[in-house]
Structures are given as C-alpha cells and as structure tokens.
Amino acid sequence: MYLEKINSPSDIKKLSVDEMKKLTQEMRDALIFKLSRHGGHCGPNLGFAEATVALHYVFDSPTDKIVFDVSHQTYCHKMLTGRKDGFLYEEHFDNISGYSNPAESEHDFFVIGHTSTSVSLALGLAKARDLKHESGNVIAVIGDGSLSGGEALEAIDYAGEFDGNLIVIINDNDMSIAENHGGMYKNLKALREGNGKADTNLFTAMGLDYVFVKDGNDIESLIAAFSKVKDSKRPVAVHIVTEKGKGLSFAEENKEDWHWHMPFDVETGKPKFNFDGEDYGDLTAKMLLEKMKKDESVCVLTSGTPTVGGFRKGRRDEAGRQFIDVGIAEENAAAMASGIAAGGGKPLYTVYSTFIQRTYDQISQDICINNSPVAISVFAGSVYGMSDVTHLGLYDIPMLSNIPNLVYLAPATKEEYLSMLDWAIEQSKYPVAVRVPGGAVISDGKEVKSDWSDINKYEITKSGSRIAVIALGTFYQLGEKAAKLIEEKTGTAPTLINPHYITGIDKDMLEDLKKNHDVVITLEDGILEGGFGEKIARFYGNSDVKTLCFGLEKKFYDRYDVNELMHTAHLTPEQIAEDTIALLK
Amino acid sequence: MYLEKINSPSDIKKLSVDEMKKLTQEMRDALIFKLSRHGGHCGPNLGFAEATVALHYVFDSPTDKIVFDVSHQTYCHKMLTGRKDGFLYEEHFDNISGYSNPAESEHDFFVIGHTSTSVSLALGLAKARDLKHESGNVIAVIGDGSLSGGEALEAIDYAGEFDGNLIVIINDNDMSIAENHGGMYKNLKALREGNGKADTNLFTAMGLDYVFVKDGNDIESLIAAFSKVKDSKRPVAVHIVTEKGKGLSFAEENKEDWHWHMPFDVETGKPKFNFDGEDYGDLTAKMLLEKMKKDESVCVLTSGTPTVGGFRKGRRDEAGRQFIDVGIAEENAAAMASGIAAGGGKPLYTVYSTFIQRTYDQISQDICINNSPVAISVFAGSVYGMSDVTHLGLYDIPMLSNIPNLVYLAPATKEEYLSMLDWAIEQSKYPVAVRVPGGAVISDGKEVKSDWSDINKYEITKSGSRIAVIALGTFYQLGEKAAKLIEEKTGTAPTLINPHYITGIDKDMLEDLKKNHDVVITLEDGILEGGFGEKIARFYGNSDVKTLCFGLEKKFYDRYDVNELMHTAHLTPEQIAEDTIALLK
Known part of the structure; x- marks a missing residue:
C-alpha cells in the first residue's frame, strides 16, 4: 500500500505518475471506507483526490502554502500530510476535524468552514x-460554487491588481451544494466547452492570467499545469474541470444528495440510519408550497442551501419561479428580499444561523432601515445545531436582536413556529426573523394565536410567585422542567413565561412581576x-x-458533546433549579 | 428658468434636447449654489446631471423604478422630482436629506447610504x-467604485441569470472616493479605450447584455442608449463614461478631495471653515508612517476610504507597498488582514464604524476563530460621528463586542488611543479592535501604560464609595463630570472607573466594589x-x-442634533447625577 508510506508531502515527490495513480485509488478507497462508516463530505473530497496529489507533487508545502476554500475538500490533503490514520483506522476517525486546522498540521493555515474566503486569506x-x-x-x-460569494469576488478582483505570486485553482465541478446559480456559470460552461476559450472570460476580466485544464481528474495534466504556473510572478487562475463524487457511483449520479452524506451501505448507497421524524425544513417547505399556490407574490429565497427550508429538488420544481436560489450569495439574498418586499412581494429568506452572519449589514441597511417586511427563518440557531466551530448557531441572538426595527421571534414548538412564520410572511409592517427551534420537533398541540403584531408581549404560561422563569424558544421546555423542580423543592410554584420575542422586553409584565417575585431568571439557547x-x-x-x-x-466551541456542554454551562433542570433557589433570601 | 418649472419628471418630457441642456446647466448652478453654502457630495452629483435628465426623459418614474447606489448622486434626481426648492433656496436646504428617501418622494424607493446595494435592491x-x-x-x-463591493458583484452575477427586465447603469468616472483598486478596473479602462470593445468583458462574463456610451455627459447619446434598452426583456448593463465633478473646476481637477466637500468659496475653492485642530486620522497616519519605516512588516489596509486613517495622497505614496487600499471591499480587507497576520505581518485595518458592519462574518470566521492578531481602528463609532441614518456609529459595540476572542478597546484620550493602537499592532496574541474616540481630540497628558495584555483589567481612576461610575471610552469625560456632580450633591465621592475593555468585565474589581458600593452605573457611547x-x-x-x-x-436615528439627543437620552452630567442619586437608599 502506498498510502501507508506517505507521512508527508515529500514522500509523494518520490513516486512515478503510475504510482501516484495507484495512490489516488487507495486514497479514494480510504475516503469511501471512512465516509460510509462516519459520514462527511463525499462529493467534494472524491472529486479532488488527483488534484491534491498533483498539488503536493508540484508544490512544496508548507513553504508553498495551500489555502482550501470551505476546506470541506481537505480529506485527501490530510491523508498526505501526516493524518492518514484518521481515514484508515476507525478508532482514529475522530482525531481529525472535517475542515483544515492549524492545530492538526503545519500544512493547514487557517480554520475554515464558511465558503468564499480562500482567495482573501491567500492574498x-x-x-x-x-x-x-x-x-x-x-x-x-x-x-465554482463558492465563486459567487461576495468575499470571493472581492478577493479575485483585488488579486487582479496584486503585484506578486498568487495561484487560484478554480475547482470546477459544475455544482454548488445543489446546482449553481448566477450568470457567471454560463461563462464557466462556455470556457469548459471551448477548452478554455470563450468570447469573454471572468478571470481575465478581473485581471488575472488564465490557464485551463480540461481533465482535472488526470494527474499528468494537472502536474503540467501546476508546474507551468509555479513561481509565477503574477496572479493566475488555473481552471480545472473535475467530477464531483468521482469513484462512488451514487455520488456521481446524485451530486446534490451526496455533497455531504451520513454513513451509508457501500453496496446499495442506502443510509445506515433512518430519520423518519418531522423536521422544521420539511414543515417550512410544506407550508410555503401551500401558500405559494394561493398567492403568487409569496416566494422563498435561499443562498445556495435550498434544503435548509426543505426545498429538495422536486419541491423546487413545484415552486417554480416562486423559489429563488441566488447561489452562495447571502448579501444579495437579503438585499433582494428587501427589494421584493418593497415591491409588494412576500419573501421568506431561509438560512442557517451560521451563514446569516454574512448579511449583518444587509439586514441592518437594506432591510431594517427601510423597515422592509422581509421574513427570515433562521435555522440551526441552537446548541442542538451543528457543532463544528465554523458552523455554530450560538451567536445569532446577539447579532440580530440588537439591530433596530427587526422583530426576532423565538417559537418554542411546532405550532408556534408555523403560526409565527405565517404571520411574518403575511404582515407588512416589520422585518421579522423567526428562530427555528433546535433539536427534535416539539408539538404540544396547544392552540396558538395567529397575530403576533402586539410586539414584545410575553406570555405567562403558568402563574406563580417568588421566582419567575423566562424561558426563550428552544429552551422553553427546559424552563418548564426547571420550574417543576423549583416547585418541588420550594413548595412554591414559580411563574413560567414564554417570551416569544427576542428583540425587546415586555416592560409592563416585567414591572408587574416585581410585586410578588424576588428572583427572575432567563434561559436562552446561545x-x-x-x-x-x-x-x-x-x-x-x-x-x-x-x-x-x-x-x-x-466562546468558540468545537465539536462539543451537547450534554457535556449543557452540564458545564449549568443548563440542566437540576442545576438551574439549584442556582435559582440559592438566590432566595 | 427651466428648473423652476419642473415639478415632476413628466415636465422634462416636454423639453427639446437644447432645452434639456439648458436645464442641466441650471441644475449644475443650483448644485454649486447649495454645495458651496451647505457642503455635500460634489463630484458624484456634478458628474451625473445629464444622465439624470436623460433617465427621467426616457423612463417613466415612478412606474419605472430607478435605484441609485449609495444615493449620494441623487441631488439632480431630487431636483427633478419635486424637491428643487431644497437646492434653490437656502431656507429649504435641510428639508431634504443627502440620500434617497421614500419619505420624501414616491420617486425614491429605498433609504440608501452604503455602497454596492442598488443592483440587489433593484433585482x-x-x-x-x-x-x-x-x-x-x-x-x-x-x-464604478461601488462595483468592487461583494454585494454588488453577487447581485450582478445573479442578474446574469435573471429572466426579465433589469437595466444596470454603470456610471464610470474612473474614480472611487479615491482612485479605484481592483483588477476589474483594467477591464473598464480597456472598454473605455476600445469604445466598448475589449478582449474580455466583466459584464458579459457575468451574463448580462452590454451597451457602451462613450460620453455619459452628452444628453443625446444617453437618450439614444436608454431608449434602446428600455423595456428590454433581459438584464443589460449600460456602461456610461462620465466626468466626476464636471462643471466645477476644482472638483474636476482634484476628484478625491471634492468627492464630498464642506462649504467653499466659489471663486477660490477654499473651504469656508478652517479646521486646524488635531484629528485621530492624522494621529493614526503619523504614528503608522513612523512604524512602517522601522518595520517593513507593518501595513495599513483600507477598503476604499484611505483618509479615514489619515492616509491622504502624499502619505499613501510615502507608505508605498505598506499601504493597501483594496477598493470598496470590506470583506476582502478583513479577511486579507487575517491572512497577513497569519503570515507574520502586522496589519492595521482602518475603517468607519458604519462600514465595519459589512464584515461581521469575516471578523468572526476569518479573524477571530483563527485568533489572528489583526489590529482594527474603528472610526466614528460615536454619537459625535456622522448623523445620517445610514452612517451612524452607534451599533459597533453590540456588533463587535460579542464576537468571541476579539479584544475591543475603548480609549478615552489621545494618549490611550496611541498606546492601545501601538500595542494592538505589535502584540501577536489577539485580534484587537480599538474604538477611536468621538468628538474633539482630548489629551490629558497622563502617563499611559504601554502593555494592554492584562485583558479586561479595568482602571480605578478615582477611589470613592457608595456609587461607582464606569465610563467607557468617549464617555469617560462625561463620567468624570457626572462623578463630580454626584460628589457635590451627596457629599460622598463616587468611584470613577475607566474600563478600557469593551469585550469583557473585570470580575475581581466588580466583586470588590460590592464591599462599599450600593450603585454601579455605566456610560457608553452607543x-x-x-x-x-x-x-x-x-x-x-x-x-x-x-x-x-x-x-x-x-433605534435608527436620523440627522439628529447631538445635544438634543444626549438630553433626550438622559446623557447630560446633571441627568446622570440625578438619576443615579435617586437610586441611593
């Protein structure tokens, strides 16, 4: 086995092209071995095996520095830079992260998980x-999918006037997570079809030199191209055409579903775990498809992650022109939503908590200063969301809730979510974001009001005294449990409050609580x-x-165990009850 | 006079081309009349007079909708849409804002003040x-200057696949606020020189149709081009070449200084007010130029506003390759700074509070997760900064100070600012932002420490009891005054604290205050x-x-009077003292 003998990139330089091809096959086997047992990014890594070998053959890492965008395609890079055991041996799978990480290796320069950052960082x-x-x-x-992001475009433009060596490898597999969106992809297509020649060229228009590699899964072509640009004194784009998911038939055939995949059976491609419960994405898409049929002005926007709101392929087709995927372009999604609302449409922007961070200014300036009645569903804003440090959903409350004019709602159940979402879309007075609850879908069947326009009106769900528990959104049920324990331990039922609104306080209610409460506690998921x-x-x-x-x-948390984290943060019902009771005089 | 008879765009449609030319001259006179007395955006408005007339001649506003980027070039548009009095009569100058505003006219669709948003909003x-x-x-x-911003590039790219009418007027005056930066400007130059033809074309590469107008200050050419694209069924870019500052010799000759200008003498161009005090931009540039000479790894970044940190033209030349203007591209500036720091350089990113909003995700992901020792000077983050609703500096504390790993410092004086800035640049452990004080430069000559690595260590500047006043940054002097009044009124000197750090609390000191303090108040400028x-x-x-x-x-405040605002917010020393004393038992 060649792979077992590779301890650093220098070991690759000793191999012949034939040996490198065999090595690549072994790497692909290792990928499938780990991915089928552990899950992870399938498509991006399978497609970039040859390019990774060629990069490390031609360049001298870490003196030459490779920065991987999103870094979800670094599995092969990790194998070749001293971390192969993380793929070859099940007991070492979790020793390495799914992204580049300087703490793991001198061949990694940044922790990266969001798209469109590599050119800036490399600059x-x-x-x-x-x-x-x-x-x-x-x-x-x-x-290619990451190219549409503003940060990438700003950087490629600035690269075009940079006076020195910079090599930008465009890994073009004609896919984003889902299909690409944006006019530039017509140009990439023309360049692919014209073997690097077309009427116009995005990269030279931005001021870069340009090199084309027709088969980006052919090691020899890649070595030739990389050797040609090595030590270039000018910025150059090397456009290589690769196949996403190469070598795993299911991933080649269904690129969107196999961008990231949970553990699967290698023979059948079937996932090893079945999830057949409800999820908030599904609920969102079902509700929106209904609304769209009744009202042509309703539309859903996504910035390159259509399934976040449940819009899988068939549903996108069903929604037709009422579904808008702007590609990876969060800023445009938010601002365009503001324009749609200003024009009398009813837009819902569906987005992950971690990616809404790309749109702070657009939410403030384009949406909130204009008081555009945009609706936003913020998904995975929860300790129960993604746990990689680059994908945490723990910061959206401070980020969003202090922007004037925005109404940020925190539903605690499925019923509340659907009601708030409906109101957010139909009302025309406020920009409204809804923080989709984390964890399993909770349905308490409780009748929920349909009009949320009485802004900052909290709800007392259980009247009590001495202690009031204000439990926000996903943590409402936690508050319920803590309240029960407090009652058990003190003999006095505390007041339990579902505040519904994150962006403001119910002054009247809080004032009123003063009469017969000594302690008020708050619970929030972030x-x-x-x-x-x-x-x-x-x-x-x-x-x-x-x-x-x-x-x-x-703090930035990384790959945490949620129960452990909750315990450390004193977020179990017992700890909450205990800490709170200790405050009673 | 033609201008006095224009009450709405329909009045323009009755004019002949010759009459429109005369009207344009009158508009330019009105611009100079107001600008010389009131100050404002000179270059952008003077250059766009003809195009504004032609737009309103060809299109039917408000059925046809024009969205102006930054909207600092809308003065002529305002003259033609019922707001001419705001330019013709001194007593009406302040009736209209410097930006587009739906509250003023049905011909304005958004409040806009940040760059690069128009294409998204129009989409x-x-x-x-x-x-x-x-x-x-x-x-x-x-x-052209706004084109380099990520939001604009994302939108132009998405426009390239938009299936319907969208007309993008590229107003190319070969300038940003200062000179343009980015590879795309080579392409714009080639297109200008080739009369719209070049080897490659950024706009067609993004999927748009393309029309070129050589003289964008010639009404007839503009009318011809706009008529040609009117009712286009596809997105089209109309690239018009205009002269920034046209018709005012000073503004034509020195485009950077006359982008925005304070009131001036029409004969000499000399400003009517002299400001010869120190300012923080100047102080920053002087210190940095010294540092750069001693250490080649020190560099300053700006995203299109080089003078924010005092880097006027001569100083930029002096700094040479150690000064980096990435153009209007805040995301790239922040992420590139992270890369420079990771590579062992010492970057300082100078930026206005209002524009740092463009980089939330880059500060979080590219800088803070990586703990890159980037230094940032945040200017005009103060109630004493800009007062237009789109340019407020009142939100950077909530935005920045809740991002993990970042150290956000609040100097109260010149001495503290320079010391903190020096430390921020030289240390290599933390991302550090410094909130440049607002208002006049205050120098108390006090010896200041040079090492700020004892993170979150507040300073007791005056020991007292019962009341503690924690007065942050620009509001430190306000706290001093309030403390004095409190002492006068209660007979007991309060403790006065300069916290220095915005991003964390000094738990030991706060704990210690409990011993002999009943009330702790905080003062912050935001x-x-x-x-x-x-x-x-x-x-x-x-x-x-x-x-x-x-x-x-x-709240979003707009064109406020600062003294009035401070009074309403109970931020005078008297009000603070009174409110605080009322809390003593």
Missing part, C-alpha cells in the same frame, strides 16, 4: 510573504453576552428583583 | 414586479441593547448592588 499570506521579502507560492483552492437575558438584567438593575441569566459563555 | 423590485405580473422597467444606477452596560448589569443581577446603564435606546 493575505502572499502580502505578508512579500512584505517580509520571503519566497514561496501561495495557492488558493476554490470551488451565548449570554449581548443576548436576551442581559436585557432583562438591565431592566431589573435598579430594582430589588434579583436576576440570573442562563446560557452559554461567549 | 428585488424586478422580481416583485414579475411575481405580480406587473410591468415597467427597473433601473439600478451604480458607480445603543444600550447588547452593549457594555448590560454585561455589568448581568454581573450584579444576583447581588444587592443596583445598576443603571446610560446610553442610547436601540
């Missing part, structure tokens, strides 16, 4: 090299700093009511 | 039109929600110490 490395009069190549790898609880703490600051805010400490 | 209007089966043209006007004071309020929530947070209510 920085190249600039530092030149300021310090050092040498070496800096290589940014970026997929970091505490800048969040919901602190608003309550400020309100009671000048009174005798004591407050305690439960949530997470401001 | 939204166009999509709404099509969803609702309506008709009419949607026109986005965008300057909105309270998600800000600094709430962190203190949360800390004391479970104690007997009462807290009161002074700052602004979460």
Whole structure:
C-alpha cells in the first residue's frame, strides 16, 4: 500500500505518475471506507483526490502554502500530510476535524468552514510573504460554487491588481451544494466547452492570467499545469474541470444528495440510519408550497442551501419561479428580499444561523432601515445545531436582536413556529426573523394565536410567585422542567413565561412581576453576552428583583458533546433549579 | 428658468434636447449654489446631471423604478422630482436629506447610504414586479467604485441569470472616493479605450447584455442608449463614461478631495471653515508612517476610504507597498488582514464604524476563530460621528463586542488611543479592535501604560464609595463630570472607573466594589441593547448592588442634533447625577 508510506508531502515527490495513480485509488478507497462508516463530505473530497496529489507533487508545502476554500475538500490533503490514520483506522476517525486546522498540521493555515474566503486569506499570506521579502507560492483552492460569494469576488478582483505570486485553482465541478446559480456559470460552461476559450472570460476580466485544464481528474495534466504556473510572478487562475463524487457511483449520479452524506451501505448507497421524524425544513417547505399556490407574490429565497427550508429538488420544481436560489450569495439574498418586499412581494429568506452572519449589514441597511417586511427563518440557531466551530448557531441572538426595527421571534414548538412564520410572511409592517427551534420537533398541540403584531408581549404560561422563569424558544421546555423542580423543592410554584420575542422586553409584565417575585431568571439557547437575558438584567438593575441569566459563555466551541456542554454551562433542570433557589433570601 | 418649472419628471418630457441642456446647466448652478453654502457630495452629483435628465426623459418614474447606489448622486434626481426648492433656496436646504428617501418622494424607493446595494435592491423590485405580473422597467444606477463591493458583484452575477427586465447603469468616472483598486478596473479602462470593445468583458462574463456610451455627459447619446434598452426583456448593463465633478473646476481637477466637500468659496475653492485642530486620522497616519519605516512588516489596509486613517495622497505614496487600499471591499480587507497576520505581518485595518458592519462574518470566521492578531481602528463609532441614518456609529459595540476572542478597546484620550493602537499592532496574541474616540481630540497628558495584555483589567481612576461610575471610552469625560456632580450633591465621592475593555468585565474589581458600593452605573457611547452596560448589569443581577446603564435606546436615528439627543437620552452630567442619586437608599 502506498498510502501507508506517505507521512508527508515529500514522500509523494518520490513516486512515478503510475504510482501516484495507484495512490489516488487507495486514497479514494480510504475516503469511501471512512465516509460510509462516519459520514462527511463525499462529493467534494472524491472529486479532488488527483488534484491534491498533483498539488503536493508540484508544490512544496508548507513553504508553498495551500489555502482550501470551505476546506470541506481537505480529506485527501490530510491523508498526505501526516493524518492518514484518521481515514484508515476507525478508532482514529475522530482525531481529525472535517475542515483544515492549524492545530492538526503545519500544512493547514487557517480554520475554515464558511465558503468564499480562500482567495482573501491567500492574498493575505502572499502580502505578508512579500512584505517580509520571503519566497514561496501561495495557492488558493476554490470551488465554482463558492465563486459567487461576495468575499470571493472581492478577493479575485483585488488579486487582479496584486503585484506578486498568487495561484487560484478554480475547482470546477459544475455544482454548488445543489446546482449553481448566477450568470457567471454560463461563462464557466462556455470556457469548459471551448477548452478554455470563450468570447469573454471572468478571470481575465478581473485581471488575472488564465490557464485551463480540461481533465482535472488526470494527474499528468494537472502536474503540467501546476508546474507551468509555479513561481509565477503574477496572479493566475488555473481552471480545472473535475467530477464531483468521482469513484462512488451514487455520488456521481446524485451530486446534490451526496455533497455531504451520513454513513451509508457501500453496496446499495442506502443510509445506515433512518430519520423518519418531522423536521422544521420539511414543515417550512410544506407550508410555503401551500401558500405559494394561493398567492403568487409569496416566494422563498435561499443562498445556495435550498434544503435548509426543505426545498429538495422536486419541491423546487413545484415552486417554480416562486423559489429563488441566488447561489452562495447571502448579501444579495437579503438585499433582494428587501427589494421584493418593497415591491409588494412576500419573501421568506431561509438560512442557517451560521451563514446569516454574512448579511449583518444587509439586514441592518437594506432591510431594517427601510423597515422592509422581509421574513427570515433562521435555522440551526441552537446548541442542538451543528457543532463544528465554523458552523455554530450560538451567536445569532446577539447579532440580530440588537439591530433596530427587526422583530426576532423565538417559537418554542411546532405550532408556534408555523403560526409565527405565517404571520411574518403575511404582515407588512416589520422585518421579522423567526428562530427555528433546535433539536427534535416539539408539538404540544396547544392552540396558538395567529397575530403576533402586539410586539414584545410575553406570555405567562403558568402563574406563580417568588421566582419567575423566562424561558426563550428552544429552551422553553427546559424552563418548564426547571420550574417543576423549583416547585418541588420550594413548595412554591414559580411563574413560567414564554417570551416569544427576542428583540425587546415586555416592560409592563416585567414591572408587574416585581410585586410578588424576588428572583427572575432567563434561559436562552446561545451565548449570554449581548443576548436576551442581559436585557432583562438591565431592566431589573435598579430594582430589588434579583436576576440570573442562563446560557452559554461567549466562546468558540468545537465539536462539543451537547450534554457535556449543557452540564458545564449549568443548563440542566437540576442545576438551574439549584442556582435559582440559592438566590432566595 | 427651466428648473423652476419642473415639478415632476413628466415636465422634462416636454423639453427639446437644447432645452434639456439648458436645464442641466441650471441644475449644475443650483448644485454649486447649495454645495458651496451647505457642503455635500460634489463630484458624484456634478458628474451625473445629464444622465439624470436623460433617465427621467426616457423612463417613466415612478412606474419605472430607478435605484441609485449609495444615493449620494441623487441631488439632480431630487431636483427633478419635486424637491428643487431644497437646492434653490437656502431656507429649504435641510428639508431634504443627502440620500434617497421614500419619505420624501414616491420617486425614491429605498433609504440608501452604503455602497454596492442598488443592483440587489433593484433585482428585488424586478422580481416583485414579475411575481405580480406587473410591468415597467427597473433601473439600478451604480458607480464604478461601488462595483468592487461583494454585494454588488453577487447581485450582478445573479442578474446574469435573471429572466426579465433589469437595466444596470454603470456610471464610470474612473474614480472611487479615491482612485479605484481592483483588477476589474483594467477591464473598464480597456472598454473605455476600445469604445466598448475589449478582449474580455466583466459584464458579459457575468451574463448580462452590454451597451457602451462613450460620453455619459452628452444628453443625446444617453437618450439614444436608454431608449434602446428600455423595456428590454433581459438584464443589460449600460456602461456610461462620465466626468466626476464636471462643471466645477476644482472638483474636476482634484476628484478625491471634492468627492464630498464642506462649504467653499466659489471663486477660490477654499473651504469656508478652517479646521486646524488635531484629528485621530492624522494621529493614526503619523504614528503608522513612523512604524512602517522601522518595520517593513507593518501595513495599513483600507477598503476604499484611505483618509479615514489619515492616509491622504502624499502619505499613501510615502507608505508605498505598506499601504493597501483594496477598493470598496470590506470583506476582502478583513479577511486579507487575517491572512497577513497569519503570515507574520502586522496589519492595521482602518475603517468607519458604519462600514465595519459589512464584515461581521469575516471578523468572526476569518479573524477571530483563527485568533489572528489583526489590529482594527474603528472610526466614528460615536454619537459625535456622522448623523445620517445610514452612517451612524452607534451599533459597533453590540456588533463587535460579542464576537468571541476579539479584544475591543475603548480609549478615552489621545494618549490611550496611541498606546492601545501601538500595542494592538505589535502584540501577536489577539485580534484587537480599538474604538477611536468621538468628538474633539482630548489629551490629558497622563502617563499611559504601554502593555494592554492584562485583558479586561479595568482602571480605578478615582477611589470613592457608595456609587461607582464606569465610563467607557468617549464617555469617560462625561463620567468624570457626572462623578463630580454626584460628589457635590451627596457629599460622598463616587468611584470613577475607566474600563478600557469593551469585550469583557473585570470580575475581581466588580466583586470588590460590592464591599462599599450600593450603585454601579455605566456610560457608553452607543445603543444600550447588547452593549457594555448590560454585561455589568448581568454581573450584579444576583447581588444587592443596583445598576443603571446610560446610553442610547436601540433605534435608527436620523440627522439628529447631538445635544438634543444626549438630553433626550438622559446623557447630560446633571441627568446622570440625578438619576443615579435617586437610586441611593
């Protein structure tokens, strides 16, 4: 086995092309071995095996520095840079992360998980090299799907005036997570079909030199192209055409479903675990498809992740022109939604908590200053969301809830979510974001109001005294449990409150609580700093009511165990009850 | 006079080309009349007079909808849409804002002040039109300088696959605020020089049709081009070449200084007011130029506003390759700074508070997750900054200070600013932002420490009892005054604290204050929600110490009078003292 003998990129340089081809096959086998047992990014890694070998054959990492966009295609890079055991041996699978990570290897330069950042980061490395009069190549790898992101386009444009070595590998597999969207993809298609020649060329229009490689899964062509641009004194784009999912028939045939995949049976491609419960994406898509049929002005936007709101392929077709995938382009999605609302349409932007971070300014300026009645569903904004440090959903409350004019709602159940979503779309007075609950779908069958226009009106779900528990969104049920324990331990039922609104406080209710409450606690599913609880703490600051805010400490968490994290943060019902009771005089 | 007879765009349609030329001259006179007395955006408006007339001649606003990027070139549009008095009569100057505003006219569709948003917003209007089966043209006007912004590039790319009418007017005056930066400007130059023909074309590469107008200050050419694309069924870019500042010799000759200009003498071009005090931009540039000479790895980045950090033309030349203007491309600036820091350089990103909003995700992901030791100077983050609703500096504390790993410093004086800035650049452990104080430069000559690595260590500047005043950054002097009044009124000197750090609390000191303080108040120069004071309020929530947070209510303010605003927010020393004393038992 060749792979077992590769301990660093220098070992690749000893191989012949034939041996490299055999190595690539072994790498692909290792990928399928791990992916089928562990799950992970299938398509991006399977397609980039040959290019990874060729990059490490031609360039001298880490003197030459390779920056991978999203870095969800670095599995092969990891195999070749001392981390092969993480793929070959099941017991080592979790030793390495799914993204590049400087803590793992000197061949990784950044922790990366969001798209469209590699060219900027590489430009920085190249600039530092030149300021310090050092040498070496800096290589940014970026997929065609990531090219539509503003950060990537800004960087490619600036690269076009950069005076020094910078190599941008365009890994064109004609796919984003789903199909590509944007006019530039017509140009990429023309370049692919014209063997690198077309009437116009996005990369030269941005000021870069341009090299085309027809078969980006052919090691010899790649070595030739990379050798040609090595030590280039100017920025150059190397456009290589690869096949996403190459070598795994299911992934080749259904690229969207196999971009990322859970553990699967290698023979049949069937997932090893069945999830047949309800999920909020599904619920969203079903509701929206109904609405769309009744009202042609209703539309759904996504920025390259159509399934976040449940819009799988068939449903997208069903929605037709009422479904808008702008490609990976969060800024355009948010601002365009504002334009649609200003024009009298009813847009819903569906987006992950972690990716809405790309649109702070658009939400503030394009949407909220204009008070455009855009609806936004924020998914996976929860400790129960993704746990990779680059994909956390723990920061959207501080980010969104302090932007003026925005109404940010926190449903606690399926019934509340659907009602709030419906209201958000139909009303025309406010920009409204809805924080989709985390974890399993909870349905309590409770009748829910349909009109949420009485802004910042909290709901007392159980009247009590001495202690009030204000439990937000996903943590409402946690608050319910804590309240029960408090009652058991103190003999007095606390007041339980479902606040519904993240962006403001119910001053009347909070004022009223002062009469017969000594302690008010808040529970929120995210970091505490800048969040919901602190608003309550400020309100009671000048009174005798004591407050305690439960949530997470401001920190970047990485691949955490959720139960462990909740325990460390004193977020179990027992801990909450205990900490709260300790405050009673 | 023609202008006095124009009450709506329909009045223009009656004019001959000759009459329109005379009208344009009158509009330019009116511009100079107002600008010389009132100040404002000179270059953008003077250059776009003919195009505005031609747009309103060819299209039928408001059925046809024109969206202006930044909207700092809408003065002529305002003159032609019922708002001419705001230019002709001094007493009406302040009746209209410097930007587009739907509250002023049905011909304005959005409040816009940030760059690079027009194409997205127009796409939204166009999509709404099509969803609702309506008709009419949607026109986005965008300057060449704004093209480099990610939001614009994302939108132009998506426009390339948009299936319907969308007209994008590229107003190319070969300038941003300062000179343009980015590879695309080589392509624009080639297109200008080739009369619309070049080897490659950014706009067709993005999927748009393309029309070129050599003289964008010639009404007849413009009318011909606009008539040609009117009712186009496909997205089309109309590239018009205009002269920035046209008709005002000073503005033609020195385009950068006359992009925006304070009131001036029409004969000499000399500003009517002299500002010869120190400013923080100047101080920054002087210090950085010194540092750059000693250390080649030090560099300054800007995203299209080089003078924010004091880097006027001569200083940029002096800094040479150590000064990096990426053009209007905030995302790339932030991420590239991270790359420079990761590569061992010492980058300082200088940026306005209002524009750092474009980089939330880059600061979180590219900089802070990677703990890259980037230094950032955040200018005009203060109630004493810009007062247009689109340019407020009141939100950066909630936005930045809740991002993990970031150290956000709040200097209160010149000495503190320079010391913190120096430390931020030289240290290699943290991403550090420094909030440049607002208002006049305050120098108290006090010796300041040079090492700020004892993170979250607040400073007691005056020991006292019963009341503690924690006064952040620009509001430190306000806190000093309030403390003095409190002492006068109660006979007991309060403790005065300069916290220095926005991003965290000094738990030991706050704990210690409990011993002999009943009330702790906080003062911050920005909105309270998600800000600094709430962190203190949360800390004391479970104690007997009462807290009161002074700052602004979460809201969008517009063209406020700062003294009035401070009074309304209870931010005068007297009000602070009074409110605080009322809390003593």
